[in-house]
Amino acid sequence: METILSVRDLTVAFHTYAGTVQAVRGVSFDLKKGETLAIVGESGSGKSVTSKAIMRLIPNPPGEITKGEIMFEGRDLVKLSDKEMQKVRGRDIAMIFQDPMTSLNPTMTIFKQIAEGLKRHQGLTGDAAKKRTLELLTLVGIPNPEARLKQYPHQLSGGMRQRIVIAIALACNPKVLIADEPTTALDVTIQAQILELLKDIQQKTGTAIIFITHDLGVVANMADRVAVMYAGKLIEKGTVDEIFYEPRHPYTWGLLGSMPRPSDDRSQDLPAIPGTPPNLLHPPVGDAFAPRNQYAMKIDFEKEPPFFPITDTHEAATWLLHPQAPYVEPPVAIRDLALKYRPDSTFAKALLKGGLK
Amino acid sequence: MAEQNSNAKAEQFDSSLFQPVEFNEQAGERIAGKSLNFWQDAWTRLRKNKAAIMSLVIIIIIALLSIFGPMISGRDAYTQEITQAKLPPKVTGLEWAGFDGMATLGEKPIDFYETKQVEENFWFGTDHLGRDLWSRVWEGTRVSLFIGLVAAIIDVIVGVTYGGISAYYGGRVDNIMQRIAEILTGIPNLILIILFILILEPGITTIILAMTITGWIGMSRLVRGQILKLKNQEFVLAARTLGASSARLVFKHLIPNTLGTIIISLMFTIPGAIFFEAFLSFIGLGLAPPQPSLGTLINEGYKELKTFPYLLVIPSTVLVLVMISFNMLADGLRDAFDPRLRR
């Protein structure tokens, strides 16, 4: 399938009182037309910064894209002027934010907030803008859209507000939609509705989605492909099946292991990844995950692992994939998952034989 | 998704590098970078604010001069010497900066030291009664600083108590206390101050009392707001759940977290009080002569403005310097304490 957005070696730094924080350290990935790519990581891993960097919304100062390129339709977004970038934002690439309670302007009516983008990019005003706004409100499932036009954000519930934010993002039929933890601030029942809505919209409009989340559970239902991020770097990329049933990076194992499953034995504690992510003021040498990695080898503390390809669609940055690495046995949870759902995969077979290489 | 950097697979390493490392659960828990407590953090940031630090230095210098200034010149601030009245400032070596003992009476500048046959130099000149302005300015500065400081401290004590009680007890107590404060803020404070000064004996105590009558309200509101906000925050709730006593809650959690707000407000109150003293003195409601304050000196100077501008300019400059320094320092402190700017 055709690649629509291609990020190469993206590096973002924040200059702070304490020093320079390397929030994103050389991230590369491709986004294909109409697919959903999930970027998963814990808070502070740089996933949100990555998404804001694509939109060039990193506040400068203190933030700055120091390296890399973001290719979109043959143009490098990093090099665009502010004026050119304004034309991309909202029209070609749109964004949904985390907290619907704060992302709408409290003193502007719903209609004006949606119509702003329509006027800016499509020159729609008056009745045309109103018609399109009503269409959008219906699309995002807002009941009684006519009555909402004149309302202010504080008159709507959190879930409704997030639908408005989505409507704003969809206003100009963007080719890429970046959803930055769009359900994190919402109640669980509302979360499911919003996710359903996003899937539905993607089917109707065919827009590609970059879905940023810390919640692997959400990913399973939403994404085609998953990229796992840790300490400002991507560490494993693959299709959603590959990440869930044939994961290769110990951090991915940790993430999957700490995800509760209905079938779990309740008497056992849910495993957690010990320790905390590294301070990106002073990024560690070698593999950033090494201090928290029970499979760590000497080389992890000395050299940064490159990406080792596993299949055409799957690769992981861990020295465990190096030919010289010893056999290791992944945690029981990973083994169970693979054996239960993908018993025929080479991964599962290798596990049965006693170890991974 | 074949990336360019996948060609590393062929690289060979020393096999010892692939030895497993003994896993230490604690290793990952270590906190990189040294952690600063609230005060250290604030101080680090304040230190980087050049304007605030310079203001602090100026305040210290002015405070020292207000204590030792009269001693330096060796002249008393109250001794009148009519033969030496209205001498413009003169400093040997600073003649070019206007400290030349000259003043314009009628057509052209005259050296007053020559006409009055005065040998010694008066750095800031003398006033209409021949009193040394240098000594009077510093004496006056001391009075102004004293008034500002005491008024601000009283404001803080009353305001913190009132706001603290109101917020801590909440409910009806809070409701009643806030209604009272609300009505009090509806009164223009200056008018209240003036009325109080009219019925009490004029003097330093009266001015301080009059200013604190409404001055504490602002502080109490800040403290109340801050404590209300903190009271419902998780760490206070957590402490309460863990069985912390009221006293511990107040002294260990609530007060330290409001201290920043209190200090900032204190720093803004001091110049406010100094201004009010000067203002009252200027409209003739301040300190009774011969007691100098920056306000009374400016008032006296204003009357002689046309011929002897130094009488106005010198105390005004000191007043403005004090005000600017306190305001800039307060600004700096606010930036340093504001956790939203913490990065």
Added chain:
Amino acid sequence: MGRYLAQRLVYGVLTFLLIASFTFFLMDLLPGSPFQNQEKLSPEQLEILRDKYNLNDPLPQRYAAYMVNLVQGDLGVSFKYDSRPVTDLIMERIGPSAQLGVQALVLGVLLGLVLGVVAALRHNTAVDYGAMFISVLGISVPSFVFASLLQYYIGVKWGVLPVAFWESPAHTILPTISLSLGVTASIARFVRTEMLEVTGQDYVTLAKAKGLDGQSITWKHMVRNALIPAITILGPMTAALITGTFVIEKIFAVPGLGELFVSSITQNDYTVIMGTTLFFSAVFILMILIVDILYGVVDPRIRLGGSK
């Protein structure tokens, strides 16, 4: 909104009555008599005068009479200005003060707005530092010092503008500038802080994400939201303006209310002091009320009710 307004109104009236009573009893405690300065009045003459102004009645009776008169808009007669009604004196003086106050407020608010918005948009640049230095200066330099210097240099030394009195529009320039300095400075600081606060808000990021240009983001999303809280300082601003008129009118010999107040204090003219005090308080209370209403009108969260 209606309930909110009614509540505000009740508070305003309550505050005013409280001030009125308070002023009355304070005046009663005042040392000195309004007739002391009159040369050599015999005790009999004094007694006649006191009788004439009902000063011999018992306190509660005088208080009742005073409050009844107050409600009817009668503030009594001046002891000094040939028994003229205080209300007349105030009416006579209100013109120059109102003109001065409004001119200074308009100038200060406009200048302050521009300075504050520009400083915030150019945060941490020379423009920002310059604007903030001007505003620190404006807050730190007392209006009477600034006014004296303006009067001396522009009026006396260079003779560009009239030194004093209130005769032509040119005469109003220096007093207006002097009085507006503090307003400019406070508004500039406040607006800048609010603007910076708004800059980090999610809805501003969203506005950027829509692809809006800098102008629209600044005006439609930032300035509007930053100005709403700025309305609240118009209340304290009025108090500061009233304070300012006391000294500015004294310095520039403006025949206004502030000058009347200050001179009546030095002359122990009780009724005039009371009358002007009440008048100033009423203006202040009214201004706070207006600010509350304005806030409600501009902020849909208050206008339409609802949370947050």
